[in-house]
Amino acid sequence: MTEETIIFNSEDLQNGAQGLRFNLPQLGEFVTGFVVRYQDQPYAYVNQCAHVPVELDWNQGDFFTVQKDYLIxxxxxxxxxxxxxxxxxxxxxxxxxxxxxxxxxxxQVIINIASIK
Ligand code: FES
Structure with a gap:
């Protein structure tokens, strides 16, 4: 695997549970991304709100609503x-x-950050 790939153990990513964060230095020193599992599938995003580019999670890794149906x-x-x-x-x-x-x-959950610029 290249350094443009980030890998987590699948068992560390559970449906509706805490998301896993990772650094995205190509977007800035403090920019992060995250991956969550929803309905058995992993989904990864840049950790920046579309409103104001702040991180979504207040407590690190808390991305889901209480009902676990949306990211908030x-x-x-x-x-x-x-x-x-x-x-x-x-x-x-x-x-x-x-x-x-x-x-x-x-x-393994494999995140390809090569295309993220
Ligand atoms: S910063 Fe306003 S909703 Fe996210």
Whole structure:
């Protein structure tokens, strides 16, 4: 695997549970991305709200609503669909999170950050 790939163990990523964060230095010193599992599939996004480019999670890794049906921005409460990053409610309704390609193979969640610029 190249350094443009980030790998997590599949077992560390559970449906509706804490997301896993990673650094995206190509976007800036403090920019992060995250991956969550929703309906058995991993989904990864740049950790920047479409309203104001702040991180979504207030407590690191907490991306889901209480009902585990949407990703929520802790700043003003924008709700995003976990499966495509589309904002369905909040000040950036109609916009989307920036997706990051992710695959899962042999017990590993593999995030390809090469295309993220
Ligand atoms: S910064 Fe995320 S909803 Fe305003």
């Amino acid at each position: 921005c802790s700043t003003h409460g924008a709700h995003y669909r976990p499966d495509n990053g589309f904002c369905v409610m909040g000040p950036c309704k109609g916009k989307s999170l920036k997706p990051i390609p992710v695959t899962e193979l042999n017990g």
